[in-house]
Amino acid sequence: MAKPAVLTHPESLKRPAGPSEYAKDPVNAALTKAEKIALYTKMARIRHFEQRCIRIYQQGKIGGFLHLYVGQEAVAAGTISLLGKHDHLITGYRDHGHGLMVGMGMNECMAELTGRVTGCSQGKGGSMHYFAPDKNYWGGHGIVGGQAPLGTGLAYAVKYMGQKGSCLVYMGDGAVNQGAVHEAYNLASLWDLPVIFVVENNGYSMGTSQERSTAHPGCLAKRAEGYNMAWDVINGHDVYEVRAKTAIALKRAHEESKPTVLEIFTYRYFGHSMADPDKTYRDKEEIKEYREKKDPVLAFEQELLREKVLTPELSLKINEEAMAEADKAAIFADESPDPTVADITKHIYWEEDNRGPKTTSRGTIIFE
Amino acid sequence: MAVISYREALRAAMREELKRDDKVVIMGEEVAQFNGAYKVTEGLLKEFGPKRIVDTPISEAGFIGLGIGASMLGIRPVMELMFWSFSYVAFDQIVNNAGNIRYMSGGLINCPIVIRGPGNGGTNVGATHSHTPEAILASHPGIKVVCPATPYDAKGLLKAAIRDNDPVYVMENTILYNDKGEVPDEDYIVPLGVADVKRVGTDLTIVAHGRAVITSLKAAEILEQEHGVSVEVVDLRSIRPLDEETILASVRKTHRALLVEENKPFCGVDAQVAYLIQSKAFDELDAPIHRVSSIDAPQIYCKRMEDQQLPDVNRVVREALKVLA
Numbered sequence: 001m002a003k004p005a006v007l008t009h010p011e012s013l014k015r016p017a018g019p020s021e022y023a024k025d026p027v028n029a030a031l032t033k034a035e036k037i038a039l040y041t042k043m044a045r046i047r048h049f050e051q052r053c054i055r056i057y058q059q060g061k062i063g064g065f066l067h068l069y070v071g072q073e074a075v076a077a078g079t080i081s082l083l084g085k086h087d088h089l090i091t092g093y094r095d096h097g098h099g100l101m102v103g104m105g106m107n108e109c110m111a112e113l114t115g116r117v118t119g120c121s122q123g124k125g126g127s128m129h130y131f132a133p134d135k136n137y138w139g140g141h142g143i144v145g146g147q148a149p150l151g152t153g154l155a156y157a158v159k160y161m162g163q164k165g166s167c168l169v170y171m172g173d174g175a176v177n178q179g180a181v182h183e184a185y186n187l188a189s190l191w192d193l194p195v196i197f198v199v200e201n202n203g204y205s206m207g208t209s210q211e212r213s214t215a216h217p218g219c220l221a222k223r224a225e226g227y228n229m230a231w232d233v234i235n236g237h238d239v240y241e242v243r244a245k246t247a248i249a250l251k252r253a254h255e256e257s258k259p260t261v262l263e264i265f266t267y268r269y270f271g272h273s274m275a276d277p278d279k280t281y282r283d284k285e286e287i288k289e290y291r292e293k294k295d296p297v298l299a300f301e302q303e304l305l306r307e308k309v310l311t312p313e314l315s316l317k318i319n320e321e322a323m324a325e326a327d328k329a330a331i332f333a334d335e336s337p338d339p340t341v342a343d344i345t346k347h348i349y350w351e352e353d354n355r356g357p358k359t360t361s362r363g364t365i366i367f368e
Numbered sequence: 369m370a371v372i373s374y375r376e377a378l379r380a381a382m383r384e385e386l387k388r389d390d391k392v393v394i395m396g397e398e399v400a401q402f403n404g405a406y407k408v409t410e411g412l413l414k415e416f417g418p419k420r421i422v423d424t425p426i427s428e429a430g431f432i433g434l435g436i437g438a439s440m441l442g443i444r445p446v447m448e449l450m451f452w453s454f455s456y457v458a459f460d461q462i463v464n465n466a467g468n469i470r471y472m473s474g475g476l477i478n479c480p481i482v483i484r485g486p487g488n489g490g491t492n493v494g495a496t497h498s499h500t501p502e503a504i505l506a507s508h509p510g511i512k513v514v515c516p517a518t519p520y521d522a523k524g525l526l527k528a529a530i531r532d533n534d535p536v537y538v539m540e541n542t543i544l545y546n547d548k549g550e551v552p553d554e555d556y557i558v559p560l561g562v563a564d565v566k567r568v569g570t571d572l573t574i575v576a577h578g579r580a581v582i583t584s585l586k587a588a589e590i591l592e593q594e595h596g597v598s599v600e601v602v603d604l605r606s607i608r609p610l611d612e613e614t615i616l617a618s619v620r621k622t623h624r625a626l627l628v629e630e631n632k633p634f635c636g637v638d639a640q641v642a643y644l645i646q647s648k649a650f651d652e653l654d655a656p657i658h659r660v661s662s663i664d665a666p667q668i669y670c671k672r673m674e675d676q677q678l679p680d681v682n683r684v685v686r687e688a689l690k691v692l693a
Binding site for chain 2: 088090119120121122123124125129131132133134138139140141142143146147148149150151152153154155156157158160161167179180183184186187190346347348349350351353354360361362363364365366367
């Protein structure tokens with residue numbers, strides 16, 4: 001068997017976290033002190049929300065799967081912090097971080113996890129299926145790579161309507177081997193669609209490492225060349241770098257209506273999902289190394305302390321408030337009612353929920 | 369009222385809806401420059417231009433998924449599948465994404481997409497190009513399926529499908545494309561979920577959809593001429609939603625039912641219809657319900673045998689006489 005190609009990481013990723021060389025990049029230099037604090041606060045909120053989820057899961061209140069975003073916060077935070085009115089996003093099942101970043105509330109997110117009617121999808125979607133179309137967030141999709149054509153279609157619609165916008169299509173590194181992703185790459189490039197495919201490379205497609213899953217020429221993003229698309233690799237532990245490099249792709253989408261593949265190197269601290277005991281495919285030492293030396297939330301905190309934007313006191317306050325918000329959300333989820341049996345058959349068809357003289361359907365559509 | 373073909377009726381539906389709503393886009397393999405693999409979209413590119421009539425690569429999961437995503441933002445794509453058999457490579461998009469998005473979002477997102485194309489056997493093209501997936505797809509809540517049998521219904525159902533705010537899958541039949549019938553010039557729709565009594569009778573109800581309706585009408589004629597039996601033919605037109613009342617009303621009148629479809633028998637549409645009749649009109653029945661379906665095998669290539677695999681007029685007549693015995 002041929003030796004697998006070694007992944008080419010961005011230079012900045014090879015060093016322990018330190019001062020970001022992208023701090024002075026125009027998109028970061030343009031941030032006000034308040035905006036930087038807000039960005040840090042959002043990252044901290046994702047961290048504490050997810051950590052609170054672990055306890056609720058362990059209490060048996062969250063069913064099914066729970067895929068945590070802990071360790072990957074800078075990816076959603078960096079990319080989404082750049083988006084404007086006509087920029088949309090869609091992702092796979094590791095979708096909590098993106099939801100909180102676009103402005104979904106912890107209450108509705110937590111209540112969805114425990115299957116309550118107050119959840120963002122009224123208890124019908126669960127962890128893998130968050131949606132907030134009013135905030136341009138189109139999910140939350142359970143099948144690996146299945147969201148790639150949808151996101152390409154959102155970008156098609158943006159272009160069709162003559163808007164200056166884009167769609168960011170997030171996926172994990174395991175998704176790059178799905179046919180639907182390749183078909184989406186081809187259409188995005190063929191039709192000059194304003195799509196940014198964001199490969200959140202956390203090293204493992206469930207329990208299978210890149211070496212064991214993916215044939216690649218040095219990195220996953222480079223596959224874009226086969227479709228005549230631009231690409232880049234990004235250190236996903238540095239939110240400034242994520243912003244700086246995503247801004248270039250966003251400009252390409254907005255001004256040239258051209259797609260990009262971005263591979264953002266990141267790391268998840270917990271198993272693929274809470275159902276993964278995480279004991280078979282990676283060393284505890286590896287996790288420790290990332291946690292201690294490359295943590296994206298801590299790295300940004302240090303950056304902002306150096307910049308004197310944050311003080312230790314303010315940082316503590318932000319973190320305590322995020323924890324308290326997550327605690328409150330847990331109580332909200334606990335106290336919220338379940339959907340009813342009658343709710344099971346609502347929201348299946350628009351025409352059924354709105355049946356009247358102007359709708360196009362008659363007859364029986366929900367069967368006994 | 370003009371007499372036009374089933375193919376022309378479909379084209380007229382798309383033309384009118386393209387003119388009515390600038391969010392309507394026609395997309396698929398060979399729909400534009402090539403004028404349609406079956407010429408259903410002939411002339412549309414010339415009339416509406418490349419923004420509205422879009423050729424796609426052979427990439428069903430990609431372009432169908434793209435259409436679903438675009439529909440979430442308010443575009444109303446009408447996607448052509450060259451064969452419904454090809455839907456199988458886009459199944460995740462067609463079922464998981466289009467069929468579930470409204471439900472999983474608690475009603476926040478709609479998916480007003482139409483996917484249309486022929487889903488039929490009988491054209492001597494072998495098993496991979498001859499599927500009739502209406503029962504498979506209609507078994508998923510969130511999805512609507514219609515199967516027009518005549519030019520009038522083809523136009524009216526397709527126009528209703530395009531205006532519908534849910535995913536509607538229109539299954540046509542290449543063998544019917546040249547069939548002609550009267551179609552009004554003025555705007556009309558055939559609402560989804562309304563069956564049509566194509567022939568009125570008193571002794572036996574035949575329930576059918578798609579081309580099986582045409583076969584059943586011919587059989588009804590023979591049954592009347594040669595056996596003196598008055599047969600009512602109910603054309604479902606729409607599989608989901610299903611017009612249960614029209615089926616039951618006919619059975620309550622004739623007290624006998626024969627169900628005819630070009631699907632394979634196992635879990636076919638008529639399995640559901642048979643359940644409906646025994647559940648809601650059991651006491652009305654004077655005889656067991658019979659079914660005529662395709663012979664239960666992958667579609668055979670040999671044309672002479674394929675014609676026998678599909679329900680034909682003789683088989684329908686034979687089975688009808690058993691119900692009437």
